Amino acid sequence: MKTLEEIHEIRENKRRELDLRVNTKADTREKHILVCHGTGCTSSKSPEILENFRRILKEKNIENVRVIKTGCFGLCAKGPIVIIRPEDTFYAMVTPEDCEEIIQTHIVEGKRVERLLCKDIDGKIVNSLDELNFYKKQKRIALKNCGVINPEDIDEYIAFDGYKALERVLDVMSPEEVIEVIKKSGLRGRGGAGFPTGKKWELTRASEGKQKYVVCNADEGDPGAFMDRSILEGDPHAVLEAMTIAGYSIGANKGYIYVRAEYPIAVKRLDIAIKQARDYGLLGKNIFNSGFDFDIEIRLGAGAFVCGEETALLESIEGKRGQPRVKPPYPAQAGLWGKPTLINNVETYANIAQIILKGADWYSSIGTEKSKGTKVFALGGNVNNIGLVEVPMGTTLREIVYDIGGGIPNGRKFKAAQTGGPSGGCIPKEHLDTPIDYESLKEIGSMMGSGGLIVMDDTKCMVSLAKFYLEFTVSESCGKCTPCRIGTKRMLEILEKLCNGEGEEIDIYRLEALAKNIQKASICGLGQSAPNPVLSTLNYFREEFMEHAIDKACRTAECKALAKIGIDEEKCKGCGLCQKHCPVNAIKGEGREKRVIDQDLCIKCGTCIATCPFHAIN
Amino acid sequence: MEENMVTLTIDGETVKAKKGTTILQAAKQAGIDIPTLCFLKDINEVGDCRMCIVEVEGRRGFATSCIQTVEEGMVVHTHTPNVLEARRTVLDLIISNHAKDCLTCTRSGNCELQTLATKFNVLHVEYPGEMTKHKVDDKSPALVRDFNKCILCRRCVATCKNVQGIGAIDCINRGFESCISTVGDHSLNDVNCTFCGQCIEACPTGALHEKESIKEVWARLKDPNTYVVAQTAPSIRVALGEEFGMDIGTNVEGKMITALKRLGFDKVFDTNTGADFTIMEEANEFVERFKNNDELPMMTSCCPGWVRYIEENYPELLSHLSSCKSPHQMFGALIKSYYAKKENIDPSKIYVVSIMPCVAKKFEAIRPEMQNEGLYDVDGVITTRELSRMIKQANIEFTKLEDSKFDDPMGEATGAGAIFGTTGGVMEAALRTAQDILTGEDLEKIDFEAVRGGKGIKKATVNIAGKEIKVVAASGLKNARKILEEIKSGKADYQFVEIMACPGGCIMGGGQPIKSAKIRSEVDVRKLRANSLYTIDEKSTIRKSHENPVLKKIYKDYLGNPGGELAHKLLHTHYEKREKYNFET
């Protein structure tokens, strides 16, 4: 247990000690070597790198250098990432073997290890983080502490204003005042649908009942999305603090974090954070001597995408199959065990403390008219800078893909971006300048979703992409309601027919009719949005569907049954690279001759398409 | 009063409904019917099937009318083209994964899915595709489960789990692979199923039905060397008529006997008489136990689903069960002993067919204890539904039949025997006899209103000969569990407990005519059938089992005293602990 004074003391002392983390001109002789421990970097050996640094420093008897485990820096494509502060030197793709050299050259000799310095897309060496185009257009609120603090040390969180918002709330604010601030800030749920957060809090507060609950939805399941995980791994206390504030505001004393068991690092760090917060008296009885009690328990999911749907999540916390409930009643009215329950997702909570500290006006000054603040995206697919980005609402897709993401690799063309995962839709190039906000994305047939943003180049077949998402939905449908259970399966079967060249034009109409009825008749968000990837691709890439159905052709050759691979005579330079890679020797031609594919031998594996440096094969 | 009401508009009609009323119910009040499939009033209200969707102005997506409640000023449209199209799609999808062999399905003509398909005039399968395939489970003697006909409405699951508190079946797997099954997909025979058959009554299609035994019965009727005797349980006569379009609860005793005769049964006896024997034995057993304060409370043992339940779940309480066999078993044993001897028939040539409202009786009849001199008491058990099928197969115009009477000498029964078919009836009948035994008088007060009615648990204290007797009648196994837990924890001090596995008792048994969810939501089927039994009781000249002249004669001529040696041999049985789950883990 810590007294208020002790917390203040920790904050002051620690903040001074950690100044070098955020201030390149910090007055210190210390150096901090930050080693990213997000899942991406961890799986490419960052724990070993951390160990090596510590061992070498000890062997060499070097003092004043600390090695810190941090959360995700965001630029996963360059991982494992090591940053040395205060000078802010960015080493990319570090291996455990590089540690010796970094210590010797950088720490001992005071010179940079040139070969490990991060380079931008244009090949320019980057001297510090802010120089990277990747970071220039970003604004970090939810990710503020990710990559800055050690997530396993509560003192570091406290140093950067941690638990200050909670203190203020309990000290001088009434629950109504807190809710008013959140409402005024314009914050909307970051889980996908964008319901106004303050209003949700208000509704839950207004619901009758002595027992209420606060739940954090950390069951991030969109394939290719890892925003929430990064926050939990990089800044777990931010979520705990926000949940406690929420508990105070709605009148709840108990919180649950429902987190995927597939996120072991996040679970471990949450566990540590909860223990530390309890030790300090920041969770438990009589927090800050205010008379307010609040505690949090972790509940592990067990591999069911549908549990990201709030009512399915509640069922799962109750120990049941994660099958959604019909709404209304909403969880705010009847949630966990029928009691009023507030559910927000991780990213939503990650904004709360800062809204309290910096004010609703500050927050609402960021973003667009209806969508305030920032949004974190997991940028992936055919884009150069794969990673985690946080941008103000209203940033255009083009800015994200080209300025932050560094464009499309291998000289390919942008074809579409997919947001909202299996519930979202595809955005074609004509909508690249759409500002990212809830309404605009919906208008063009997609949705914000939780933040997965997958970029696709022109080698991707949109019919098979739709099929990919339907496969996902079919395998993740809970099976409760008819339209989703059987309907998505039938949609998938029609798409399979199309991809196998067995489809007809009428199948496209059947697909569309089925999709629209599934949207309307399903119980939950999963079923209601399952047809979105199909309807949006049908909307923007209808000609590709028609080609599959009528011409029995797939322009990208992704649908093997339909692929006719040919070499463009004009583009072919006769280099013979394709011939060398063809596994079945189906490519004929000698010397500098233009190559030809023997269609009888071709197995349509697509290897030649990928290897041709001149994009002559299609 | 007014503040509890809301006013809304449904299809242009102004409707006033109580707060908390569902849209479906409010529409029904206004005479507007909304189709449903998964909805089963008070039992399964989950909104899974999506047939009952309606449009509510101002709401995104459809409303689920079977569970969502009315609101002030709500404007509902129940059959816009949008709604109809979505409903049709839902129906098409269900049909796409349903075995479409209606011609060879036991529920043809009484299938809620078929009814809807007819309404929508479904002429082809709009979305053909892969179908989930499952093995038919027909291992148990009582029930058959054919998942290929299941539409995943989960009415059976809700009934088994929430009404009966058993949970033998549940939804397993996920998504398209979801199905209703048992743990490890084992047979119902090998899991904690009690064979109550309530799931059959809940099923809208042919996915659950009784294990049919009429082939064997036809074979015996054909065989001139077999003496085939029918006995009919109390509740058959108040339900059989429903299968021929007659009003629910109509007493068709006379027609039923005529029909059985026409089918070729050599004799038709009344299980009500068997029930009178059960009361004689049970009341005497109770009086003994009560006097000696021995293993009280005593619990009734005439319901085979209940007996299987306690054997599996509360073996430590088995000593409380009355050792009496159930009425049809007692009666079967008497037919093959007393009656055979009297009529000089070789008992091994007698084939006793019990017509029961119950599928668990099929299991009870083959329990090894239910034998005497190497012969089973009862040889075949068919349900009310199966009997109706036999009558239909024989092309008998049931509604036009003349009345007949049960055969002598075992056809005379009392009103006490009749009310065996409803919850509280066994208790009431037993009390009528017990009070006369205890007081040594012929008491006039014989109606025990406190144990009548449809409540799941009915507690009462009756005063007999200056002594207070605490009794309870429970129906539905979830209620049985409550009583047993009370007893186990010492919270209750009942002396006499009546349990029936099916909610409402045998009249609502798993072998009775199946009523659609629509009828079940509009009519109190239990009440209509029960009233009919109480009317029989009221009109009976003899209303106490021990006053039945047939009984008196058989005790005098053959059995000796109730509870005596021969009575024990023929009319009593024993129980043993049973494993709930009978498969290797």
Added chain:
Amino acid sequence: MEKENKQCNEKDLFLEKLFQEYLPEKDNLIQMLNEIQEHYGYVPMHVQKELSEYLKIPMAEIYGVVTFYSRFSLEPQGKYKISVCLGTACFVKGSQKIMDRLTDRLKIEPGQTTKDGLFTIEQTRCVGACGLAPVFTVNGEVYGKASVQKLDQVLDELINKEKQSS
């Protein structure tokens, strides 16, 4: 035989500890199943039976929960669990080809285990290493920027290692 007994006792100890740790409340079911899956590598039927007794939940319901969540398995898992990420980022980068190769070589489908008990194939959705897409994992160890060739190499190594040890 002795070994078997020992194993049996160890299992009992595990359950005993588990039952001490968790109150017999229904909402603990999934938490307990997670621990059971972790400990045994699957959820054995006899454990489901004991859970059923302990939590007073019918076996069918527990079985329904076990078969609902993809993290739980009813069969023991192979010595090497190979998971191919089919998250969108990996899919876009061609992870399906790796999965196809894997099922083709091991002659089993995702979710199945080879007869010799060596390999289990699983498909996962996003392990979070999108920067390394496409990825597959072997017993949790991530192989990033994967290709069919890389998979072949890893498989060959494992198969050879097993051959030598036997």
